[in-house]
Amino acid sequence: xAYEFKMxxxxxxxxxxxxxxxxxxxxxxxxxxxxxxxxRSLGFSVNWEKADKSLGVGWPRVKAECEYKRPxxxxxxxxxxxxxxxxxxxxxxxxxxxxxHEDGKPVEVARGSLTVVCxxxxxxxxxxxxxVIPAAIRAKIQVAPAELLPKGN
Amino acid sequence: xAYEFKMxxxxxxxxxxxxxxxxxxxxxxxxxxxxxxxxRSLGFSVNWEKADKSLGVGWPRVKAECEYKRPxxxxxxxxxxxxxxxxxxxxxxxxxxxxxHEDGKPVEVARGSLTVVCxxxxxxxxxxxxxVIPAAIRAKIQVAPAELLPKGN
Amino acid sequence: xAYEFKMxxxxxxxxxxxxxxxxxxxxxxxxxxxxxxxxRSLGFSVNWEKADKSLGVGWPRVKAECEYKRPxxxxxxxxxxxxxxxxxxxxxxxxxxxxxHEDGKPVEVARGSLTVVCxxxxxxxxxxxxxVIPAAIRAKIQVAPAELLPKGN
Amino acid sequence: xAYEFKMxxxxxxxxxxxxxxxxxxxxxxxxxxxxxxxxRSLGFSVNWEKADKSLGVGWPRVKAECEYKRPxxxxxxxxxxxxxxxxxxxxxxxxxxxxxHEDGKPVEVARGSLTVVCxxxxxxxxxxxxxVIPAAIRAKIQVAPAELLPKGN
Numbered sequence: 001x002a003y004e005f006k007m008x009x010x011x012x013x014x015x016x017x018x019x020x021x022x023x024x025x026x027x028x029x030x031x032x033x034x035x036x037x038x039x040r041s042l043g044f045s046v047n048w049e050k051a052d053k054s055l056g057v058g059w060p061r062v063k064a065e066c067e068y069k070r071p072x073x074x075x076x077x078x079x080x081x082x083x084x085x086x087x088x089x090x091x092x093x094x095x096x097x098x099x100x101h102e103d104g105k106p107v108e109v110a111r112g113s114l115t116v117v118c119x120x121x122x123x124x125x126x127x128x129x130x131x132v133i134p135a136a137i138r139a140k141i142q143v144a145p146a147e148l149l150p151k152g153n
Numbered sequence: 154x155a156y157e158f159k160m161x162x163x164x165x166x167x168x169x170x171x172x173x174x175x176x177x178x179x180x181x182x183x184x185x186x187x188x189x190x191x192x193r194s195l196g197f198s199v200n201w202e203k204a205d206k207s208l209g210v211g212w213p214r215v216k217a218e219c220e221y222k223r224p225x226x227x228x229x230x231x232x233x234x235x236x237x238x239x240x241x242x243x244x245x246x247x248x249x250x251x252x253x254h255e256d257g258k259p260v261e262v263a264r265g266s267l268t269v270v271c272x273x274x275x276x277x278x279x280x281x282x283x284x285v286i287p288a289a290i291r292a293k294i295q296v297a298p299a300e301l302l303p304k305g306n
Numbered sequence: 307x308a309y310e311f312k313m314x315x316x317x318x319x320x321x322x323x324x325x326x327x328x329x330x331x332x333x334x335x336x337x338x339x340x341x342x343x344x345x346r347s348l349g350f351s352v353n354w355e356k357a358d359k360s361l362g363v364g365w366p367r368v369k370a371e372c373e374y375k376r377p378x379x380x381x382x383x384x385x386x387x388x389x390x391x392x393x394x395x396x397x398x399x400x401x402x403x404x405x406x407h408e409d410g411k412p413v414e415v416a417r418g419s420l421t422v423v424c425x426x427x428x429x430x431x432x433x434x435x436x437x438v439i440p441a442a443i444r445a446k447i448q449v450a451p452a453e454l455l456p457k458g459n
Numbered sequence: 460x461a462y463e464f465k466m467x468x469x470x471x472x473x474x475x476x477x478x479x480x481x482x483x484x485x486x487x488x489x490x491x492x493x494x495x496x497x498x499r500s501l502g503f504s505v506n507w508e509k510a511d512k513s514l515g516v517g518w519p520r521v522k523a524e525c526e527y528k529r530p531x532x533x534x535x536x537x538x539x540x541x542x543x544x545x546x547x548x549x550x551x552x553x554x555x556x557x558x559x560h561e562d563g564k565p566v567e568v569a570r571g572s573l574t575v576v577c578x579x580x581x582x583x584x585x586x587x588x589x590x591v592i593p594a595a596i597r598a599k600i601q602v603a604p605a606e607l608l609p610k611g612n
Contacts, residue, residue: 012488013491013492018322018380020280020324021280023319024213025178025182025320028177040534046472047533047534061177064177068214166476166482169476170472171478185318199319324506330491330520331488334483366478370525374522
């Protein structure tokens with residue numbers, strides 16, 4: 001049973017904008033990259049085309065949010081800390097805390113969340129239909145302990 | 154005094170992902186495009202390098218969020234409706250409602266918001282410093298009437 | 307019979323990078339946007355899922371190139387001039403000339419090309435297979451007159 | 460003296476498009492990522508703001524090209540092999556060969572190149588000015604042996 005995942009990522013040149021900092025949309029790309037790596041770490045893929053790895057389900061987003069505290073710059077190494085905040089019958093919510101090291105200490109630079117829904121392909125329903133999270137996936141994921149989850153956000 | 158702005162945008166090929174729908178991060182790009190067009194419509198630029206148009210201020214994001222209701226697909230025409238939800242001394246919050254037309258009727262596909270802070274360049278403060286919104290900008294922007302602003306979100 | 311297409315596009319904030327100019331990859335996005343708008347102008351879509359508009363074919367790239375002469379900056383208006391350079395049995399090559407206006411005069415800022423191949427879906431062939439350009443499309447597109455096509459590139 | 464660099468990269472979800480394959484523009488992002496990692500491997504940064512690491516120079520592109528042979532898909536691991544093809548007084552050209560492993564064998568999926576020019580900031584010259592490559596950088600980079608460089612491209 002897993003409830004968290006950490007990965008480190010380097011800010012690349014096209015992640016930046018003319019203000020000299022990482023464009024705010026890329027924090028969402030980084031969240032998603034951590035989410036997908038989390039699934040891979042459990043032996044799954046979010047690619048519903050790969051039925052053996054995905055169990056035929058995909059995970060579109062129903063809500064995304066991010067609070068920005070400090071800018072990231074080119075070549076900054078940022079740690080993305082994924083925590084499972086909620087698991088419902090058909091949905092999950094991940095919390096993401098972004099930290100970089102300044103003078104050897106981790107400093108929070110941003111905090112975000114993604115709420116995703118478990119779906120299968122369904123042409124009749126306009127492309128996809130929400131379904132209960134497959135038991136094999138549900139069996140490997142649990143909500144993080146309360147003391148790890150910040151209150152409020 | 155302006156409190157809203159509308160623009161229409163076409164979903165382009167690289168806006169889509171392998172699920173066949175617009176990647177969720179691009180809704181944030183569309184919000185920002187509408188915000189910047191709103192400023193241009195008032196005679197301003199968000200580019201703080203153009204001092205005459207920006208009054209020397211920039212507008213980094215402190216919070217971004219989006220709720221997704223229906224997918225957008227390649228070549229969909231989507232209306233982005235910006236509404237000014239809050240104006241503080243140094244910050245503003247915009248609400249964005251995304252609509253496409255189905256069978257001639259507008260259908261809401263997503264709803265988001267951006268909270269931005271007014272800053273000037275300040276090397277001592279690590280690159281930028283929050284400042285009071287310049288009077289000339291403040292004079293042209295007002296909060297949308299309550300009946301236009303959805304409750305809750 | 308069409309051999310050219312022009313569109314104007316505004317450089318947006320996330321198109322820029324920390325050097326303060328449009329990131330070089332976005333010129334390729336702009337080329338593709340002009341290519342797709344060219345097809346729409348002829349009544350077609352490059353989306354092979356829309357069989358009535360695409361005649362069931364798609365157009366993956368086999369070659370892309372760009373020469374950069376001057377940078378583009380945020381809010382620059384750039385004209386993208388598409389010219390059909392070659393039409394083969396299964397492939398087409400487009401030339402793109404990017405111009406912006408300085409002091410009222412058009413100035414070339416970049417020049418690129420895309421060579422695309424006409425394909426249909428084919429699971430056996432690993433996803434797609436090159437096919438002869440459908441006659442209905444071929445009938446509407448011709449190579450631009452030699453005097454419009456720069457020599458060399 | 461270095462003349463090559465290799466890195467491996469995983470195709471991420473937003474790198475793909477509705478055709479189910481990596482969007483062609485991302486090959487250029489991958490080339491640039493390898494170029495920047497190559498500079499870091501030599502102790503340099505391409506960020507001209509970091510004067511100690513960049514020697515005050517930046518490297519805008521003057522030409523970019525790519526030939527596509529096979530598509531890349533979500534979660535494909537691709538090797539990017541950078542080779543220094545030419546070094547002039549003020550410019551350098553890199554060749555990039557993209558390979559993925561199929562049935563244990565490396566298969567070339569694309570091949571590209573970037574020609575970059577060494578510049579310093581120069582407000583009078585419209586932002587930047589071409590300069591001779593600093594000797595400290597030049598001393599660490601050499602052209603790859605002819606047998607490693609494909610003819611033609």
